[in-house]
Every structure is written in structure tokens, then in C-alpha cells.
Amino acid sequence: MAREQRAGMKKRYAYILLIMLFSFAALFVPYRSALVFQFEKSDKVLAFLPIKKGERFSIMYTHSIHLSKVVETYKLKDTGEIQQVELVYEDFGIGMPENAGEGETFTKKDGKYYIGNMNRVFPQIDLRIGKVRANHTLLYKNHSFPLKDSIEPGTWVRIKWKQLTLWQQLRGVNILGRK
Numbered sequence: 001m002a003r004e005q006r007a008g009m010k011k012r013y014a015y016i017l018l019i020m021l022f023s024f025a026a027l028f029v030p031y032r033s034a035l036v037f038q039f040e041k042s043d044k045v046l047a048f049l050p051i052k053k054g055e056r057f058s059i060m061y062t063h064s065i066h067l068s069k070v071v072e073t074y075k076l077k078d079t080g081e082i083q084q085v086e087l088v089y090e091d092f093g094i095g096m097p098e099n100a101g102e103g104e105t106f107t108k109k110d111g112k113y114y115i116g117n118m119n120r121v122f123p124q125i126d127l128r129i130g131k132v133r134a135n136h137t138l139l140y141k142n143h144s145f146p147l148k149d150s151i152e153p154g155t156w157v158r159i160k161w162k163q164l165t166l167w168q169q170l171r172g173v174n175i176l177g178r179k
Contacts, residue, residue, distance in 0.1 A: 026166055027165060027166050027167045028165050028166075028167055029165060030162075030163035030164060030165050030168075031163060031164075031165070031166075032050060032163065032164045032166075032169060033050070033051060033052055033053065033161070033163060034048040034049060034050050034051060034161070034162060034163075034164050034169075035048065035049040035051045035057065035076065035159060035160070035161055036048045036049075036159070036160060036161070036162045036164065036172070037147070037150075037151060037157045037158075037159055038157060038158045038159075038160070039155070039156075039157065039158075040156050040157070040158065041158065045162075045164065045168050045171065045172035046150070046151050046155070046157060046172060046173065047147075047150040047151055047172055047173040047174075047175050048162075048164060048168075048169070048172050048173070048174060048175065049138065049140060049145075049174075049175045049176065050174065050176060051076055051140070051161075052076070053076050053077065053078050053080070053161075054075070054076065054077075054078065055075070055076055056073060056074065056075045056076075056085070057073075057074055057076075057138060057139065057140045058071050058072060058073040058074065058138070058139035058140075059071070059072050059074070059127075059136060059137070059138060059139070060072075060136075060137045060139055060144070061130065061134045061135060061136045061137070062130075062133045062134055062135055063089070063091070063095065063096070064130075064133060064134065065093065065094050065095065066090070066091035066093060066094075066096070067133065068089065068090035068091050069088075069089075069090065070087070070088070070089045070090075070096075071086075071087070071088040071089075071139070072084060072086075072087055073085050073086040073087075073088075074125075076161055077121065080160075080161040080162075081121050081122065081123055081161075082121070082122045082123075082124065082125060082159070082160070082161065083118075083119060083120065083121045083122075084118050084120040084121075084122070085116070085117075085118050085119075086114065086115065086116050086118060087114070087115040087118065088112055088113070088114050088115075089112065089113055090111060090112055090113070092113075096113075097115065100115045100116075100117075101115075101118075103117060103119065104116065104117050104118050104119075105117045123160065124158050124159060124160035125158070125159040125160070126156065126157070126158050126159075127156070127157055127158075127159060128154065128155070128156045128157075129147050129148060129151050129152070129153050129154060129155050129156075129157060130148075130153060131153040131154045135148070136148070138175060140175075140176075143176075145175045145176075150173045150175055151173075
């Protein structure tokens with residue numbers, strides 16, 4: 001009987017160990033593709049947007065000098081890099097291009113300037129969330145998400161693609177959940 005009890009105890013310990021391993025894997029193995037907003041140069045995820053490679057998103061803001069809207073559109077490449085594909089703005093001058101670069105298109109429509117066919121690729125984008133006028137807003141699938149609702153204005157964030165663990169998702173803010 002004692003031998004059967006020991007065998008039963010070993011089985012229970014084995015099951016407990018398996019459950020612990022699966023729990024650890026579920027919490028700490030990256031699996032969800034997301035655009036993450038990290039605190040400065042750290043790995044601390046402040047907010048994230050579940051997004052798949054190949055999808056587009058935009059960042060809209062008010063230009064600090066011209067006080068007009070600017071929309072920068074990006075595509076998440078298969079490599080995980082971020083490609084700027086379009087820029088829309090209303091005023092020339094400080095901080096705004098006066099023409100398109102090589103291979104890009106430049107058009108004017110309804111009082112706005114469009115630079116398209118852009119192929120500017122970045123490993124990440126560094127951005128300081130505006131405190132006063134900028135009102136940085138993430139645009140994704142016909143929804144807008146003011147970043148100040150998820151991230152403290154004035155915070156410097158690094159935007160990049162990353163595979164997130166369940167633990168990181170639980171600690172960060174899912175921007176889609178803020179609709």
C-alpha cells in the first residue's frame with residue numbers, strides 16, 4: 001500500500017509540475033503580434049495595438065506651428081519594420097516637405113497635400129506624446145484612439161512591432177479596448 005501511495009504522490013507531483021510549466025509558457029511565451037508603445041528606451045509596454053504584419057495604421061496630430069492636421073500613414077512590413085507610405089498635410093513651411101522624394105508622388109486635393117508611394121522604412125518610431133496642441137491620435141480600421149487616453153501626455157514613447165506575452169498584455173493597455 002505504501003508503494004502505491006508513493007506512486008500516486010509522484011503522479012500528482014508530475015501533474016502539478018506540468019500545470020506549472022504550461023502556466024509559465026502561457027504567461028511568458030510571446031505569441032501576439034502588436035504595435036507596442038514602450039516607455040522611452042525600456043521594454044516597459046505602456047500600450048499596444050494588436051496588429052498583423054501587412055496592416056496599415058496612421059498617426060494624426062496637430063502641427064505645433066501651423067496648427068493644422070497632419071496624418072502620417074504606415075504599414076507594418078513582414079520584417080517587423082515600419083514603412084511610412086503616405087503623408088497628408090495642409091501647410092508648407094517649417095517641418096513640412098515642399099515636394100515628394102525620388103519615386104514618391106505629390107498631389108494637391110481639397111486644400112491638402114499628399115505625398116504617396118513612400119518607402120521610408122524604420123525599425124521603430126520615437127514620439128513624444130503632445131501635452132498642449134498635438135493631440136496625437138492613432139487611426140486604425142476606421143477608428144481613432146487619442147494616445148493621451150492611454151499614455152500620459154509629455155511621455156516619450158518608442159513605437160515598434162513586437163510579439164507580446166500574455167503577461168505583457170495584462171500589464172499594458174490594449175488601445176482597442178479604449179473604443
